[in-house]
Amino acid sequence: MTRLSGGLIDRKAPLGFTFNGKTYQGFQGDTLASALLANGVQLVGRSFKYHRPRGIFTAGSEEPNALVTLRSGARAEPNTRATVAELFAGLEARSQNHIGPLEHDLMAVNDLLSPFFAAGFYYKTFMWPRAFWERLYEPAIRRAAGLGALSTLPDPDTYDKGFLHCDLLVIGGGATGLSAALTAARAGAEVILADEDFRFGGRLLAESDLLDGAPATDWVDRTCAELAAMPNVRLMPRTTVFGTYDHGIFGAVQRVADHLPDPTGQVRQTLWRITAKRSVLAAGAIERHIPFADNDRPGIMLAGAMRAYANRWAAAPVRKSGDPVAIFTNGDDGHRTALDLLAKGVPVLGVIDTRPAVAAFGAYQVFSGGTVTGTKGRHGLTAIEITRNGQSSWHNVGALGVAGGWNPNVHLASHHRGRPVWDNDLLAFVPGADGPKGMFPAGAARGKGGTHAALTDGMEMAIAALSDIGVSASPIALPDTPDTPAKQSAYWYVPAKKRAWVDFQNDVTVKDITLSHTENMRSVEHLKRWTTLGMATDQGKTSNISALAVMADLTGATIPETGTTIFRPPYTGVSLSVLGGGDTGHHFRPRRLTPTHHWATAQGAEFTEVGQWMRASYFPRAGETHWRQSVDREVLTVRHDVGLCDVTTLGKIDVQGADAAEFLNRIYSNMMGTLKVGMVRYGLMLREDGHLYDDGTCARLGVDHFVVTTTTANAGAVYRNMEFAHQCLWPELDVQLISTTDAWAQIAVAGPKSRALLQRIVDGFDLSNEAFPFMACAELTICGGLRARLFRISFSGELAYEIAVPARYGHALMERLMHVGADLGATPYGTEALAVLRIEKGHAAGAELNGQTTALMLGLGKMVSPKKDSIGAVMSRREGLAQERRRLVGLMPVEPQSQIPAGSHLFTKGTTQNMETDQGWVTSSCYSPYLNSYIALGFLEDGDTRMGEVITAANPLEGQSFEAKVVPTHFVDPEGGRLRD
Amino acid sequence: MLIPHPLLGLRDSQEFTYLGDASLMNRPDPSAVTAEADFCDYVFLRDNPAGVHRELWFHEQGDRSWLIVTRNTLTHEILGAELARDLPARGAK
CATH class of the missing domain: 3.30.1360.120 (Probable tRNA modification gtpase trme; domain 1)
Structure with missing residues (x-):
């Protein structure tokens, strides 16, 4: 065990869990990552391409390495970051992307083949033969280079979605966010405070800074308690705001039951659509690393993450208690880790600081002007090589913290093409002025990362945001805390002959970026695609800026000249289940039941x-x-x-008004205004392009009162189009419409x-x-x-x-x-x-009114009245439609018991069958018990003049061919005597 | 997106059905000599501006008003919305 004292874990609540089948113990308040570290587990996975052993690198959602599969069976959830997985009793976790045990991955041979997997290898290697791509290359690559596998079983859990509205959405519940939320809440504004973590506090939980001379958690707890008691505040822990959308709309996923041992009976996750008048982006900052030779071994992690594990989770990042830890930094921030580790009783080898002549802040050794130039340890770090003034020496360590500075977390601020801008003083990109409207980045998310600065900025930005919507907010009393401005420095990577990883998740090294540059991939967008840098689950949160710096170094240009990359939603992965919001199976779309549905069900329909x-x-x-x-x-x-x-x-639309008859004359192609009260007329509607749109009946119940019916499928659209005609084309007509289908x-x-x-x-x-x-x-x-x-x-x-x-x-x-x-x-x-x-009666339905046919083709050309204007009338007379020669006919198969499939093509008997000789198609087909024969309807060229001719109906898909006699469409009672009896 | 309905205030765009260019309100005169060509333009040809665009939205899940929404297609900024039926009548008489 490498568990330390203190921390924000509940030692009275031990939780058993398994990793790769082995049982461990953690505590309430742990993440899977912190619990593994506290158990001395450093090796948690294998890398994407080279299958290199990998460990936990961060303490948050930016994690590139520690991807695991949680749970089993239908609930197995691949590619989950161990760093954000809240520990629960009985949690099962498994590592991914290896064949055989994690310690002896058979695919590790890929590492030896790494020269073949360099930048652009997908493009270079698998070019041809073309057919090999689908059959050979892609399946092989997918097996070898991959993430976790889906269970392929239906998701057993339920999901929900909801809508929220607020004056101010505060994204991130750290020092900045809490201060912003409290300021806004006290001003009476409707506030939503969302944080992806299960506990509010952000870096306040990870650092040892005191607020008002007491542990920061005292202030955090007091603030959360005050906020929770206010009716105008909604606190949303375990909620990731993943996307910024138009007009102040945000997408958020709340993990309602992910942390419960058994989510059965609960909503697992909820998708929230939050509409906020203004927002404060208090998403903090993400630490950057410094690439150096063999910098990807388990045990090497961000120095800030190390502080978080030591302070919040009381876990030392080493395999064996007492192993010394070293810090590699280019600024003051790394020294804080050394101090916090020492305070927790963790031996510190020293701080390797790239700056010359740096003094220690405490009782540890400083290797000024030093760099780390090599590492050892197959499944976990055992030694590092420190080089100073050209002299190198090896030192045994159990872990190494890397501190390369902090990048403001601009992700959500760049969703609307908001371009981050380079801050030359901060040496980082900060949100630009053209970000999403109404969003106020604050605190570390815009480079004001000191605790005091963050608290102050959160308050000020909340006041500014509310002032924008006419709400006056007053400054609040902030806790006293020493301001520790940390000057960042521009030391980006240690040049090395060996591979130095920039993007751990995609196995992209400094060499790959150099090669890509050599191959003329000069734009950062090209670099990303050639090397796959910044892709997959972490989207380059820990690597993008470092890659830019390496590129800038190669071109001799500055970083802002080299470019930047903007982010797209989602901030972190969102499951398809929650996007579905529970609308699965029959809930995918509403099911409408007819009034006799239950009766029909009882009849066994x-x-x-x-x-x-x-x-x-x-x-x-x-x-x-x-x-x-x-x-x-x-x-x-x-x-x-x-x-x-x-x-x-069938759709029913009630049409009333003094001009109802005139209105319907313009809607229907045939004359409707002359219809007598108490009578019904069949009517055709055209699209404005002249094609048939819909048919139905129109009943005149009174002088000013008609009832229109439509086909079932078009009920909604016909009503919408009639409202369009009424409101947009002829608003002067006195007519009112309402759908009465239901x-x-x-x-x-x-x-x-x-x-x-x-x-x-x-x-x-x-x-x-x-x-x-x-x-x-x-x-x-x-x-x-x-x-x-x-x-x-x-x-x-x-x-x-x-x-x-x-x-x-x-x-x-x-x-x-x-x-x-x-x-x-x-x-x-x-x-x-x-x-x-x-069909027996030759009446048209959906197959005949398929959007490509005309009244002429149905033999109803006379129903487009030339005496009046109506929708589609002008275009129905255009060349091409007016010369259309296909007509609806009946077809009787010569062999009565052969069904001519709908969709069959029609040909003159004996002709070669091709596109040129094609004369039409079969629209509808059925067995007529009345005629004891299969029958069909179809459109046939000059069909109205070919009665009695035997033609061929061909279904080349099935190799079928039928002979059929052309007959009138009325198979039954052609004179129509029965219906008039 | 949020659409400022002239009668109902800000409404979520999910309540609406989109049609397109507001020029669809300018139905040509069917009795003109050039009617066929006019209708051809009307039915098939649309401007597709990158920028300010007047377009028709139907409040299908609401009060069933047809609105003309002025939207910047580059930024999705909504510059205004008016009831189609309030505009001067036009089209075929």
């Missing part, structure tokens, strides 16, 4: 999805073993007796006995052919006073009606019709039978 609707497709009866048996029976019932079908899903249940009552059936439920309404002829409509009452609408329209070609009642009575109406119609043979039918009936 099979359902099909039509848009969002669930519609009964057929109603199997006992003994029916094949869907065709049910459908054939339903079709014949309609032809011989009476069938009932829920057609509620308000009315509508049932088709079809078949020779439909009149007899309806007669039994209407309240003394005269249904005789004379009083209520084909295409009549009326408002009436049924069943003793229930208001209803009746339309004598027919999709099946039989005597038929559609009856509408308020939606809540739909179920009861269906039951009543079935009950009173039992002796007439009343039978429910579904969408399958509906389709057969309409």
Whole structure:
């Protein structure tokens, strides 16, 4: 054990966990990383490309190395940073990217082959032959160079999403963020404070600075308690604000139950969409390292992380208690680590400081003007080579801290193409003035990283942000703390013959950057793509700036001249599950149920999805073993007796107003204004480009009152377009529209006995052919006073009606019709039978109105009235559409029991089949039980003049070819006598 | 994005359906000699400016108003929103 004294862990709450199957113990308050370190575990993974042994490098979400798979089975979560994984009892963690045990990775051979894996190796090596890429190279690379594997099992947990609004969003709960939040909260503003950590405090938890002479946690706890008690504040720990979006909208993931041993029954994570009037970016800073030879061994980590592990988690970063630690720094900051380690009783070999003539701040040795030029230790650091004035010597150490300065964490400030700008005094990029509107970077995130400076800046930026929205905030009393301005220095890397890693996650070394430069990749964007620097899970948080510095050194230009890279969302990885927000399976989109859905379910109906609707497709009866048996029976019932079908899903739009008739004249291609009250007319709608858009019926219930129906699929879009026509094209017309699709249940009552059936439920309404002829409509009452609408329209070609009642009575109406119609043979039918009936009658549906067809092609050219303007009328007459020769025809296969598949292409019999001779296609196809034959509809060139001709329908995909006779589209009752009876 | 609805205040863009260039309100005169060419332009040709753009949004999950939103396509800055029906009537008469 290398556990130290103190720290912010609860020693009364020990937690057992496993890493690669071995059992360890940590405490409440540990992360997986701190618990592993406290158990002397340095080696936690293998690198991406060379499979080099790697250890924990940071103490936060910027971690490039310590990627592990948490949990097992369906909950296995790969590529999780051990540095942010909150420890819980029974946590299972496994290392990734190795074959065989972690200590003896068989893929480590890649390290010996490293000359072949240099910059651009993907591009150079796997160029050709082309076919090898998919079959050979990519699978091999994916196996060898990789991250963790997905479980491939469905995610067992539930997720949620939510919306939040606030005056001020404070991103980051360290010194800056707490001070900003407290300032804003006391001013009465609505404040959200979010931090990715499970405990607020940020670096205050990691440093040994005192606030008002007491441990910083005293002030942090007091502040959090005050904030938590205020109704205008929402504290969101374990919440990563991952993206800045337009107009002050932020994406955030709250890890609600990730830290619980068993998340069952809880929301696992919540996706928040936070709309903030202003924001304070208090995301702190990320420490940078100094590349040197063999700088990637386990045991080498950022010096600031070392302080965090020692102070917050009471863990020494060595494998064996008592092993000495060295610090390699280019500034004062590294010395703080030496002091804190000494205070915790960790032996310190000394501080290697690149600056000449630096004095120690305490009882440790300083190697002034020194650099680290080599390391040893296969699975963990054992020795380092220190070089001073050309003299090198080896020293045994158990760990090495590296302090290269701090980079403001500008990530979220650069999401809107906000370009970070170089601060020559700070020697770092800070957020630029063109960042996201309303965002105020503060504290270390803009280079004001001292504790005093951060506290002050947080307060001031909160006051400034609130002042922007007219809220006056006053300065608050800040705790007293010594200001320790740390001057950063420009020592970027130690030149070396051996490999010196810049980007640990992608195995990019100084050599790779040099090679890339030699190969003329001079733009930083090219460098990134040639070397893969800055990619994958950490997105170069610890490497981008160091790489720029190396590049600048090669070009002789300054760093800002060399360029910068901006970041894109997300700040850290966001799981697809939480982006889905729990909308999986049937929750992916709403399911709309018809008024008779539950009734149909009770009848044993099979359902099909039509848009969002669930519609009964057929109603199997006992003994029916094949869907065709049910459908054939339903079709014949309609032809011989009476069938009932829920057609509620058809869109219904109520159109009222003095100009309603004129408005509909402009919406429909055919004349609608002449429609008599109490009558229904079939109507066509075109797109403005002249193609067919939708069809349906239009019923005139009164002089100023029409009811329009649309197809199920287009119900929403037709309504939207009608509102467009009304509000944007002809606002002067007195007309009002409302969608009533959901308000009315509508049932088709079809078949020779439909009149007899309806007669039994209407309240003394005269249904005789004379009083209520084909295409009549009326408002009436049924069943003793229930208001209803009746339309004598027919999709099946039989005597038929559609009856509408308020939606809540739909179920009861269906039951009543079935009950009173039992002796007439009343039978429910579904969408399958509906389709057969309409194909038998040659009525167009979705397959014929597919957006590429015209009224002319349907044989309905006369329905585009030349006497008036309507949407699409002008363009329907253009060349190309007016000369269209394909017409809708019926097709009877010469062999009646052969089904011609929809989509088959039509050819003159005997011709070669190619694009030039193609004469059309089959749109709809079904078996007609009435004709005892398969039948089809299709568009055929000059089809209207080819009746009786036998043509070929070919389905080259299946190698099928059929002979079919061209017939009129009305397979049943071509004279239309039945529906007018 | 947030859209400043003239009647309902700031609304989330998720409540809206986007259509496109507000020039779609300028439906050509169908009786003009050049009607076919005019409609061809109207239906198929749009400017696609990098910068300020007047465009049509439908408040589908709201009050079903068609709005003309003036948006900078480079920055997504919204410079204003007005009710389409409040604009002087135009198009075919």
